[in-house]
Amino acid sequence: MSAAPFALPADLLAYLRTVKSIGVITGAGVSAESGIQTYRGRGGLYDDEGEGERTVEALSAPTLRRDPDRTWRVVADLARRALAAQPGAAHTALVGLEQALDRFILLSQNMDGLHRLAGSRNRIDIHGDVRDVRCESCGYRGELAPETLQGLQATPPCPACGAGLRPDVVLFGEILPTAKVEQMLAEFYEDPPELLLIAGTSAAFPYIVEPVLRAARAGRPTIEVNPEETDLSPHVRWSLRGPAGVVLPAIAAVMSTG
Ligand SMILES: [Zn+2]
Numbered sequence: 112m113s114a115a116p117f118a119l120p121a122d123l124l125a126y127l128r129t130v131k132s133i134g135v136i137t138g139a140g141v142s143a144e145s146g147i148q149t150y151r152g153r154g155g156l157y158d159d160e161g162e163g164e165r166t167v168e169a170l171s172a173p174t175l176r177r178d179p180d181r182t183w184r185v186v187a188d189l190a191r192r193a194l195a196a197q198p199g200a201a202h203t204a205l206v207g208l209e210q211a212l213d214r215f216i217l218l219s220q221n222m223d224g225l226h227r228l229a230g231s232r233n234r235i236d237i238h239g240d241v242r243d244v245r246c247e248s249c250g251y252r253g254e255l256a257p258e259t260l261q262g263l264q265a266t267p268p269c270p271a272c273g274a275g276l277r278p279d280v281v282l283f284g285e286i287l288p289t290a291k292v293e294q295m296l297a298e299f300y301e302d303p304p305e306l307l308l309i310a311g312t313s314a315a316f317p318y319i320v321e322p323v324l325r326a327a328r329a330g331r332p333t334i335e336v337n338p339e340e341t342d343l344s345p346h347v348r349w350s351l352r353g354p355a356g357v358v359l360p361a362i363a364a365v366m367s368t369g
Pocket residue numbers: 246247248249250251269270271272273274
């Protein structure tokens with residue numbers, strides 16, 4: 112990753128120095144900079160359409176019911192990738208923002224736990240974390256140990272009751288967890304932050320796009336950070352073309368010094 116500073120527009124620079132609260136939404140692009148493959152787009156897990164369809168199918172509610180070992184093989188692979196990765200410059204910049212501002216909320220679509228590892232605290236991992244598990248028989252919740260993950264090829268048993276565990280993530284065809292949706296509504300809709308920033312995502316999911324469009328419609332400042340143009344680009348006030356690992360540190364540097 113290049114360390115060249117990113118030149119922010121002058122009007123954005125002036126505005127950033129006044130901001131006290133921010134909502135940040137992140138997606139696969141932020142993980143990709145830590146070596147975690149994105150699901151979609153160039154070089155993504157789903158770049159090969161056939162492979163992509165098979166992965167989506169494996170990570171779906173019907174497959175978990177019919178053939179949980181197949182779901183687990185893919186989840187265990189994702190979890191091993193997450194375990195091998197380290198937070199990048201974008202993750203670290205967001206931790207700095209949280210420390211510098213009065214209010215910070217992070218909504219992430221990523222399931223690799225890197226925002227948690229970096230130290231972001233007020234965080235909604237809307238799709239869960241690939242290392243977390245839960246038991247639908249006894250209610251056990253936990254995290255898979257690295258040694259369990261190595262070589263995991265089938266459904267791991269619940270340490271409390273012996274039933275098969277499931278990954279504590281939102282699979283395709285499943286609804287979002289109620290508590291997280293309520294937190295998302297409270298933070299982004301009922302009492303929205305001054306500034307909304309979305310980084311590293313082409314934002315395919317309606318619940319990811321909507322807070323940004325809503326802020327834009329209400330005339331509140333919005334920033335998009337992405338190497339390529341997305342469907343959201345025409346709607347945001349500032350659309351910054353670059354990797355999150357370069358642009359977010361530039362933004363955090365301005366906001367942290369007021
Ligand atoms: Zn159990």
